[in-house]
Amino acid sequence: MHTLLSELAAELAEREARGMLRRRRLLESAQGAHVRVDGLEVLSFCSNDYLGLASHPALVRAVQAAVQSCGVGSGASHLIAGHHRLHHELEQALARHVGLPRALLFSTGYMANLGVICALVGRGDAVFADRLNHASLNDAAVLSRARLKRYPHNDLDALDRLLATSSARRKLVVADAVFSMDGDLAPVPDLLALCERHGAWLMLDDAHGFGVLGEGGRGILEHYRIASPRIIYMATLGKAAGVAGAFVAGDERLIESLLQNARTYVYTTAAPPLLSAAVLASLQLIETEGWRRAHLKALGALLRDRVCLKRWQLMDTCTPIIPLIIGTNAEAVRVSEHLLERGILVPAIRPPTVPVGTARLRISLSAGHTAEDVIRLADALNAVEAA
Numbered sequence: 001m002h003t004l005l006s007e008l009a010a011e012l013a014e015r016e017a018r019g020m021l022r023r024r025r026l027l028e029s030a031q032g033a034h035v036r037v038d039g040l041e042v043l044s045f046c047s048n049d050y051l052g053l054a055s056h057p058a059l060v061r062a063v064q065a066a067v068q069s070c071g072v073g074s075g076a077s078h079l080i081a082g083h084h085r086l087h088h089e090l091e092q093a094l095a096r097h098v099g100l101p102r103a104l105l106f107s108t109g110y111m112a113n114l115g116v117i118c119a120l121v122g123r124g125d126a127v128f129a130d131r132l133n134h135a136s137l138n139d140a141a142v143l144s145r146a147r148l149k150r151y152p153h154n155d156l157d158a159l160d161r162l163l164a165t166s167s168a169r170r171k172l173v174v175a176d177a178v179f180s181m182d183g184d185l186a187p188v189p190d191l192l193a194l195c196e197r198h199g200a201w202l203m204l205d206d207a208h209g210f211g212v213l214g215e216g217g218r219g220i221l222e223h224y225r226i227a228s229p230r231i232i233y234m235a236t237l238g239k240a241a242g243v244a245g246a247f248v249a250g251d252e253r254l255i256e257s258l259l260q261n262a263r264t265y266v267y268t269t270a271a272p273p274l275l276s277a278a279v280l281a282s283l284q285l286i287e288t289e290g291w292r293r294a295h296l297k298a299l300g301a302l303l304r305d306r307v308c309l310k311r312w313q314l315m316d317t318c319t320p321i322i323p324l325i326i327g328t329n330a331e332a333v334r335v336s337e338h339l340l341e342r343g344i345l346v347p348a349i350r351p352p353t354v355p356v357g358t359a360r361l362r363i364s365l366s367a368g369h370t371a372e373d374v375i376r377l378a379d380a381l382n383a384v385e386a387a
């Protein structure tokens with residue numbers, strides 16, 4: 001036992017020596033634009049709560065009402081006795097919201113991705129994945145035992161070649177709809193055309209697009225005004241929706257077969273139904289309060305307008321994820337620390353989360369920010385670069 005633990009200690013020490021030891025900050029307030037972390041009041045640009053709904057009073061009230069009538073725990077898996085009326089209503093509301101025939105709830109986005117990919121492909125099949133996809137999609141492909149073929153970011157020619165030379169029985173192309181560390185979009189209409197040509201499924205992970213993209217916040221499909229029965233749409237409910245969980249939507253037969261076969265659906269306790277009540281309240285706001293998306297867009301434009309940098313570059317995105325590429329790990333960390341000294345929290349993202357040499361600050365905007373908040377960030381960035 002002693003040697004097993006000293007092996008772990010050595011690995012941790014080595015990780016620390018490389019400056020790669022991760023540590024958690026302690027959050028002591030509700031999530032929002034202004035938070036208390038590690039005892040400091042800061043202006044935060046690091047949550048995925050893009051619409052500022054995570055602590056919205058309407059969601060809090062919905063949870064309070066639900067907990068009175070349905071208690072806390074769900075008590076069982078969906079297929080045994082845990083599928084509550086609130087889960088059911090939410091599935092119907094989500095399907096309607098994204099304009100697809102049917103939806104199925106999962107407890108987290110990670111579990112949804114594992115469940116879907118492992119239910120649809122196995123030995124003899126192949127998964128084609130963008131290099132910048134979320135880790136959960138890669139993990140799912142490995143777990144499925146299908147061949148995993150990764151193509152360079154948004155490189156349609158490379159994907160076309162991989163699909164053309166594959167002899168896999170079933171082909172599944174998987175892409176983040178919005179790439180989480182770059183904030184750019186997958187070229188979905190072109191991906192769909194390739195999938196049609198090669199008889200492949202197309203799975204889109206819209207964790208960062210749901211609630212944010214499209215006039216009505218319906219996500220990537222609304223953004224591109226696209227629909228196809230070969231699309232497997234997945235989105236998470238812990239980011240713009242401000243709660244927790246995820247869902248998959250698509251053709252009736254697809255969803256029914258996931259309900260039967262997805263192991264992360266079948267063999268797990270249903271999420272507390274009070275979370276479904278919160279997401280139902282959140283969906284109402286997503287649909288009726290278009291000003292949140294308009295405000296986000298205006299904040300993005302304001303930041304780009306106000307920032308005036310020589311060495312570092314803001315990436316051009318149409319989402320609330322605005323990466324500032326710095327380069328080396330040490331400098332990215334230094335910039336993040338300088339901002340923190342000015343009371344502004346922006347996380348430094350380093351390899352292996354992003355490619356070597358592209359360490360960055362990942363600025364994420366929220367409808368909960370004011371113009372003054374964004375001006376404070378821009379002015380601080382200008383000052384830190386000049387210092």
Ligand SMILES: *Cc1c(COP(=O)(O)O)cnc(C)c1O
Binds near residue numbers: 107134237245246
């Ligand atoms: C956050 C995220 C997930 C995981 O979702 P959780 O609900 O947090 O487990 C999956 N895919 C992408 C692209 C994400 O950003």
